[in-house]
Amino acid sequence: MKLKLNLLALILTMATFLFAQEAVIPKPNQFTKGSGTFSLDQNCTLVFNKYNADAVRIAGFFGEYLENLYALKLKTNGTGKTIQFKILDSPDLGKEGYQLKVDENAVVISANAPNGLFYGMQTLKQLLPVEPTNGKLSVPAMEIKDQQRFAWRGNMLDVGRHFFPVSFIKKYIDILAMYKINTFHWHLTEDQGWRIEIKKYPLLTETGHWRDETMLGHYSDQKYDGIGYGGFYTQDQAREIVRYAAERYITVVPEIEMPGHAGGALAAYPQLGCTGGPYEVKKSWGVHKDVFCAGKDETLDFLKNVLDEVMEIFPSQFIHIGGDECPKDAWKLCDACQKRIKDNGLKDEHQLQSWFITRMDEYLTQKGRRLIGWDEILEGGLAPQATVMSWRGIKGGIEAAKQKHDVVMTPTDFMYIDYYQSRDKENEPLAIGGFLPVERVYEYEPIPTELTADEAKYIMGVQSNLWTEYVATTKKAEYMLLPRLQAQAEVSWTNKELKDFAGFEKRLETDYKRLEKLGINYRDHRKK
Ligand SMILES: [Zn+2]
Numbered sequence: 001m002k003l004k005l006n007l008l009a010l011i012l013t014m015a016t017f018l019f020a021q022e023a024v025i026p027k028p029n030q031f032t033k034g035s036g037t038f039s040l041d042q043n044c045t046l047v048f049n050k051y052n053a054d055a056v057r058i059a060g061f062f063g064e065y066l067e068n069l070y071a072l073k074l075k076t077n078g079t080g081k082t083i084q085f086k087i088l089d090s091p092d093l094g095k096e097g098y099q100l101k102v103d104e105n106a107v108v109i110s111a112n113a114p115n116g117l118f119y120g121m122q123t124l125k126q127l128l129p130v131e132p133t134n135g136k137l138s139v140p141a142m143e144i145k146d147q148q149r150f151a152w153r154g155n156m157l158d159v160g161r162h163f164f165p166v167s168f169i170k171k172y173i174d175i176l177a178m179y180k181i182n183t184f185h186w187h188l189t190e191d192q193g194w195r196i197e198i199k200k201y202p203l204l205t206e207t208g209h210w211r212d213e214t215m216l217g218h219y220s221d222q223k224y225d226g227i228g229y230g231g232f233y234t235q236d237q238a239r240e241i242v243r244y245a246a247e248r249y250i251t252v253v254p255e256i257e258m259p260g261h262a263g264g265a266l267a268a269y270p271q272l273g274c275t276g277g278p279y280e281v282k283k284s285w286g287v288h289k290d291v292f293c294a295g296k297d298e299t300l301d302f303l304k305n306v307l308d309e310v311m312e313i314f315p316s317q318f319i320h321i322g323g324d325e326c327p328k329d330a331w332k333l334c335d336a337c338q339k340r341i342k343d344n345g346l347k348d349e350h351q352l353q354s355w356f357i358t359r360m361d362e363y364l365t366q367k368g369r370r371l372i373g374w375d376e377i378l379e380g381g382l383a384p385q386a387t388v389m390s391w392r393g394i395k396g397g398i399e400a401a402k403q404k405h406d407v408v409m410t411p412t413d414f415m416y417i418d419y420y421q422s423r424d425k426e427n428e429p430l431a432i433g434g435f436l437p438v439e440r441v442y443e444y445e446p447i448p449t450e451l452t453a454d455e456a457k458y459i460m461g462v463q464s465n466l467w468t469e470y471v472a473t474t475k476k477a478e479y480m481l482l483p484r485l486q487a488q489a490e491v492s493w494t495n496k497e498l499k500d501f502a503g504f505e506k507r508l509e510t511d512y513k514r515l516e517k518l519g520i521n522y523r524d525h526r527k528k
Helices: 002-021 053-070 114-127 166-178 235-246 263-268 297-313 329-333 335-343 349-366 395-402 438-442 474-481 484-493 501-518
Strands: 031-040 045-048 082-087 098-102 106-111 137-146 152-158 183-187 251-258 318-322 370-374 387-390 407-409 459-466
Touching (some): 031 106, 082 114, 106 114, 114 166, 235 297, 329 335, 459 474
Parallel strands (some): 152 183, 318 370
16 A cells, blocks of 8 residues: 555656656756755745845745736745745856746845846746645756757837837736846837827827728728827836836837838828828828938938937937838839949949948947847848848848858748738638748757858847737737747757757647636647
8 A cells, every 4th residue: 555655756856857857938948857846835934135126026926926917925934845036156157147046945046147047036936836736836856957059039019000108018028028038129210100209209199100091801802990099108118118117128129110111100101201191191002112211311310310319219229220121112213212322333233232221321330239130131232231131031240240240040831920820811811822830930040051051150049020910919910929939938948959849849839728727728739
């Protein structure tokens, strides 16, 4: 009988161990199993350096999580079992690495920098069972030593096509942080609306944010809803988002689109276009031919003034200037643009775009920042300091890396999470098109085989993009984001040889339960 009980206990321990190991996303890079379990209850004390603001905040996040999910409040002074948050001199862990040790008496998270400590805390949250088993929150003994694969682990949200309130942007950032994403690319200006207050140009958010109506269904249907739509962030709100993200070790990279996707700005200030307008804030999706005039000095001055205010709000090293999908029709017919081409000995309108982006590159570089843009900025020659986001496949990324420019990989085939998640499109909410199930995101390998080891160093990382033509609500945004974000997070963080989709799927099952408890929507990938 005794033997049987022991056996049962062993099986239970193994089950708990499996459960725990199956819970962390992205998968940790080094994991060693220990013996015994740590039981988290009201007798535990949270231990952290009370004079270190980061440690106080990170331990605070953990305390809040326990209170919200389990109604458990821990002491910060006491004896006995401890959960320790430590920032120690441990250079081998770098800025984002951490170590997590669990034995029967203590959980110790240590890191070389606050970023790593925060990630260790996120891992510990995921190691806790979603529901206490027999009233107990147990974590099996283990040791994790973990560090990121890529430095840039990004996600982009388009707030131009649809606007999302500050409260949701914060929730969105919390979701990114759960999976150790460290870059939030905020797509702030579009043909369909300008979304950030610029004090020098008040019309951008008086009229430039507002469209008269919005396209319904697909472009081919040509139907409109007849309802005015708009919204924008004040500079104070944007600063609040920057601060909120920074507390979660996420950098906000703002995007101000130029020279294309300028409908919102041109509607407010028509003199910045080639014809002088009038222009409207666009009601339909797609690529529009109204773009900033590259021939007028006034347009360049406008954009530099906008960037000045943007740089004041956003401390990010990188400033995204778009650069994609700029039809050259208007430039071909514009005297100012043609004069610019002639005066600068340029060959054509593609070189004019390159000239234009190079002026912005010089401006940002001179201010101590770095320009990043979509891969069209390669056409007509890459600006000297530019970083490239490779979206039209991986060709642009390969080309830029070979030219020794930094690259973020975000190819449509693997990272465009506005695509359908099922082939059964009839039973899915309307999406732009395509088919990108979570498996496909997961199988992506960001380092192209075409690159040498030296060239591969220019691949800074990976990013998923959520364009919102067909995403009008926060619930749908979450549905499109999850679980593809988890897959991308694992591509971005976990070493290639440790990736394993079957294991990932098991961990997702636990993750779904946690999301439900947190009130976050997702698409269950088991539904085909
Ligand atoms: Zn022009």
